[in-house]
Amino acid sequence: MKEATLGYTDRDRASLAMTVALVSFAMLFASLFLTYAVYRVRSAMWPPMGFDKIPLTLPSISSAFILLSSFSFIRFQRRYEKKATNKTYYYLTLILALGFLFTQNQLWNYLNETGVFVESGTFASILHSFTWIHAGHVVLGMLALIFCLPALRKNKKDYSIRISNVGKFWHFLGIIWIFMYIGIFLF
Amino acid sequence: MTYVHPIHDAPKTFLSKYIISFDHKVIGKQFLWYGIFFLGIGGMMALMIRWTLAYPGEAFPVLGNLLFPHTNGVVPPDTYAMLFTLHGTIMIFYAITPILIGAFGNYCIPLMIGARDMAFPMLNMLSFWINFVAGGLLLASLFTPYGGAAGGWTSYPTLSTLIGSPGVGQTLWCLSIFVLGASSTMGAINYVTTVISFRAPGMGYFDMPLTVWGLWLTAILNAIFLPVLGAGCMLLVFDRVFGTHFFLAGAAATQGTGDPVLFQHVFWIFGHPEVYILILPAWGMVSDFLSFFSRKPAFGAKSTALAMTTITILSTVVYGHHMFTTQMSPLLTQTFMTLTMTISIPSAIFFANWLGTIWRGSIRFDSPMLFSLGVVFVFGLGGLTGLYLGTVSTDLYLHDTYFVVGHFHYTMAASVLLGGFAATYFWFPKMFGRLMNETLAKIHFWGTMVGLNGIFFGMMVLGYAGMHRRLYNPFVYEFMQKMIPLNTFVTISALVMGVFQLVFVYNFIHSMLKGEKASDNPWEVGTLEWTIPSPAPHYNFKEIPVVKCGPHEFGNPNLNNGRDFQYQTEELVKA
Numbered sequence A: 001m002k003e004a005t006l007g008y009t010d011r012d013r014a015s016l017a018m019t020v021a022l023v024s025f026a027m028l029f030a031s032l033f034l035t036y037a038v039y040r041v042r043s044a045m046w047p048p049m050g051f052d053k054i055p056l057t058l059p060s061i062s063s064a065f066i067l068l069s070s071f072s073f074i075r076f077q078r079r080y081e082k083k084a085t086n087k088t089y090y091y092l093t094l095i096l097a098l099g100f101l102f103t104q105n106q107l108w109n110y111l112n113e114t115g116v117f118v119e120s121g122t123f124a125s126i127l128h129s130f131t132w133i134h135a136g137h138v139v140l141g142m143l144a145l146i147f148c149l150p151a152l153r154k155n156k157k158d159y160s161i162r163i164s165n166v167g168k169f170w171h172f173l174g175i176i177w178i179f180m181y182i183g184i185f186l187f
Numbered sequence B: 001m002t003y004v005h006p007i008h009d010a011p012k013t014f015l016s017k018y019i020i021s022f023d024h025k026v027i028g029k030q031f032l033w034y035g036i037f038f039l040g041i042g043g044m045m046a047l048m049i050r051w052t053l054a055y056p057g058e059a060f061p062v063l064g065n066l067l068f069p070h071t072n073g074v075v076p077p078d079t080y081a082m083l084f085t086l087h088g089t090i091m092i093f094y095a096i097t098p099i100l101i102g103a104f105g106n107y108c109i110p111l112m113i114g115a116r117d118m119a120f121p122m123l124n125m126l127s128f129w130i131n132f133v134a135g136g137l138l139l140a141s142l143f144t145p146y147g148g149a150a151g152g153w154t155s156y157p158t159l160s161t162l163i164g165s166p167g168v169g170q171t172l173w174c175l176s177i178f179v180l181g182a183s184s185t186m187g188a189i190n191y192v193t194t195v196i197s198f199r200a201p202g203m204g205y206f207d208m209p210l211t212v213w214g215l216w217l218t219a220i221l222n223a224i225f226l227p228v229l230g231a232g233c234m235l236l237v238f239d240r241v242f243g244t245h246f247f248l249a250g251a252a253a254t255q256g257t258g259d260p261v262l263f264q265h266v267f268w269i270f271g272h273p274e275v276y277i278l279i280l281p282a283w284g285m286v287s288d289f290l291s292f293f294s295r296k297p298a299f300g301a302k303s304t305a306l307a308m309t310t311i312t313i314l315s316t317v318v319y320g321h322h323m324f325t326t327q328m329s330p331l332l333t334q335t336f337m338t339l340t341m342t343i344s345i346p347s348a349i350f351f352a353n354w355l356g357t358i359w360r361g362s363i364r365f366d367s368p369m370l371f372s373l374g375v376v377f378v379f380g381l382g383g384l385t386g387l388y389l390g391t392v393s394t395d396l397y398l399h400d401t402y403f404v405v406g407h408f409h410y411t412m413a414a415s416v417l418l419g420g421f422a423a424t425y426f427w428f429p430k431m432f433g434r435l436m437n438e439t440l441a442k443i444h445f446w447g448t449m450v451g452l453n454g455i456f457f458g459m460m461v462l463g464y465a466g467m468h469r470r471l472y473n474p475f476v477y478e479f480m481q482k483m484i485p486l487n488t489f490v491t492i493s494a495l496v497m498g499v500f501q502l503v504f505v506y507n508f509i510h511s512m513l514k515g516e517k518a519s520d521n522p523w524e525v526g527t528l529e530w531t532i533p534s535p536a537p538h539y540n541f542k543e544i545p546v547v548k549c550g551p552h553e554f555g556n557p558n559l560n561n562g563r564d565f566q567y568q569t570e571e572l573v574k575a
């Protein structure tokens, strides 16, 4: 039979595993979008009677925060790979992530103040629960970011695999948010 | 640079050796014990259900008075609903999944592909303990004020919303399934990565034993479709806890209407692949065992692997056949019916391959082979009866009858259970270094086989006669009163089958402690796990093997080393 040696490195393995994990997460969110699509297509008007469209200000700020944090993380990763340890971009990523969570919280407050409670029908249910589920994953993502903290220390160990995987997860969450922004808030 | 796990020192403390172990073999055994424990609970629940159907209004023997004192030992109606719900949930998610995927997936994959461990041992350990938490949540639900979930294992709304089942039981059910999903996904990540990247040098995909193929495809399906169920469960929890309106329709929802049927879609998008998640490992193992014990190369091994892959892909687009009675548009039902029928083609291919493998083989009727032949029989029956349910016209009559119950038990319970037993008897020597008693194994096989066919064939006949599933006392309806004797027959078969499982438990424990010492290769099989000592040392392979031939090289007339098989590490002798 074939005399091939399988030349998989640790990096290959890590990115393979991350790919499978992201497929799983993507399927979770895809199911949510499917639910949304079904309600949206079925209803005669959207938002349903008695509701207004949600103003775009808060969701747009959220989008800006999460996108900028992704860019900041890319910066951090590039510098790290060039061995130029840079704390600024790392902390900037975290701060922007906190900013995202803060604006999400503002959004929930706004919804509740304007009478769009979680129990007031499918429209409200979707707005609340989908943003909750996403925010829950953002919290997971932030824990993953904190998991990269040892990379800031000046030591010999190489954390580039970890950083690249955490980065993939973080960008994934950004992309999901953009989908939600366009699908749920913009249209 | 290719990385292989270094050889670690053997763990010393009890905790690191048996509890928080990173060793895939120990984790596999943990899953095995865990699964067998739940198999016992689920089996007990099945007996209570059966007792109620055969002897309605009579006290369940021995345990009845202990469990249901206020009804003098009779299973009460609400408990009956809880029993069939949790029987299904436990058997599927907490017995079959841990045994076939958790135990044998963990145990076999690294050994059969020549690796020292899984790609991520830590993730593997977490996967087991998170599974353990999920099991705890489910068992805890039994002790809540209104008892455990009672909306059926499918948990359809409105049965599973607060209207249908008040109390925390159903919420805990959803959470436990969600946590279990996380655990299984972690396992799947590990399996997929391990199979792709840790195969021994020289082992192409088609040099992998078909067992590994089955487990690998299962892991892929798991990673893709468990999150769908997870999303459904999460939304159901939101409905129950936060008052959202995803699955509440009509008067229950004040503004905007949710849709109970949507849950069915989400559930079956996951649910149909789940059928294959459960059966694929068993298929893979049986394909291997038939070849091993016929002392013949697996007939069309490559096409078997490809047929399994095709089924895996097709299984993602047929889920609608579970919902023909939900007023789906005829265009859709016809589409789903046609797609479902297409699955017959790859199924027929690998079924023919199985028969081709045993055709004119010099068959050794050891216990793993007996159980594998059992799988061939019961899966044939289960698969063929599936055609009646995949066809719209017949399904409209058979839907929600005991025919369905009989059918899916033939495919999921009977086939998977027999496959699991075959695997247990086959790998027991490698796991524990001792042989199981063959005579007891054969008694166990025939007892199980007779009991199981009595149960499930009886069920199909009952269903064909029109008996509905999930009824507490069907005999209040006049036309079903004639079915009491047949129901009694099914129940007695179930009791027989239950009794013969005790033979297995005795054999398992006795052989583990006092069984005959096993040689390194008691079955004379050439796959990689049989090249190392029994029980497998904690590092598996002292040196990573180099694979030179396929897993089914038997009966080559040019072999002149006194064996009728080749190890995968040996250069292929030309036939």
Ligand SMILES: [Cu+2]
Pocket (backbone or CB within 6 Å): B271, B272, B275, B318, B319, B321, B322
């Ligand atoms: Cu199906």
